[in-house]
Amino acid sequence: MTGGAPLRVLVVAKAPVAGRVKTRLGADVGDDVAAEVAAACLLDTLEAASAAVGAEHCHLSLAGDLTGAVRGEEILAATRGWRTTAQVGDGFDERLAHAHAAVAASGPGPVVQVGMDTPQVTAGLLLDAAAPLATHDAVLGPADDGGWWVLALRDPAAASVLAGVEMSTPTTYDDTRAALEGAGLSVGGTRVLRDVDTVDDAEAVLGEIAPGSRFAGAWRGLVAP
Template sequence: MTAEHDPAVPPRVLVVAKAPVAGRVKTRLGADIGDDAAAEVAAACLLDTIEAATAAVGAERCHLSLAGDLAGAVRGDEILAATAGWRTTPQVGDGFDERLAHAHAAVAASGPGAVVQVGMDTPQVSPAHLLEAAAPLATHDAVLGPADDGGWWVLALRDPADAAVLAGVAMSTPTTYDDTRAALLGAGLSVAGTATLNDVDTVADAEAVLAAVAPGSRFGDAWRGRVPS
């Protein structure tokens, strides 16, 4: 078993994201609605996620692992302002599995404590979702939340250094959730589950998520503004 988790101490939240630059984010969505519109949606998703993380644990406990540069990114200045007080580090590693492991290692290096990691594809995530994902760490080493596409939307760890087991796990496949869970269990970690959420990767995903986002969400506004009803 890894380090003890004190439920009275809020976890850190780690958001792993790409700078929303047209043609580099949400390319599957961009094939249907255009790269510029997809980048607008990606920026909105990221801003909603940043807001939820800050509300859940406070800016001083939030980390952003960023691929790319916000200079020239859609709503880059707004994202920079929203992450004031956050610790931001560049992503490193050859594949997404390595980048995830390195992102968690950077959180581990910042001090002790649990971490809840999400991406930028679930704009419906709320502060409650993030804290609920951390709650089972009172009795488990890890919490993995499945996504509808076979991947996962959240990974919570008592000790972020345990994310080293992600290196070598194929990401963005229909079996990523199962493969990640197997890697965690294979390392001797106890794994709990949490709510299933949809990623926004396609038009159908976006329409499904639209029903779950909070009123006035940036994602909701961006999606309604970019896609004819």
């Protein structure tokens, strides 16, 4: 990476509270089950981040309160040693920009940012996403629904261009890439991953995730007999 500064991982997430997370999934399996699945997804993601760079280089940008959230105490334990900040902004685009700005304010170094919708992410995938920063200013990993699952930046302050980009649309990947390139950043790519938003998504991801993952355990235990 640039200048020998450490790589950071930023996880942007919601506290897994029933009715507030994975509402599309909840419409099919119930809000309580969806919140359990969301908690498992988040815990798998936190584990991958810590394994990739160490807890001291991990950041969590959290919407909501873990008090009363599903597996809240476990999530707190998993983020011990992390820097946790509350999400700020009206829309998700603004919250993403502010989350990256908080990482930038903590010191120099590149960042890899993910959400909580890809429990199949591993430490290796996070490091692979950062690797093209050797020759690019940014790396954007597409999701198969038209969005993106990972954004790596040499300078997290560059995420200010995300403000104004509409998120959660079929063109979010293209729009985000255009915003980055419009700011003069060179953008590399990495592999496609599938977000877990629906039952079909969950079943597909189940086929590619480690059987011992929290997501696999939650899905098989709560949904798949």
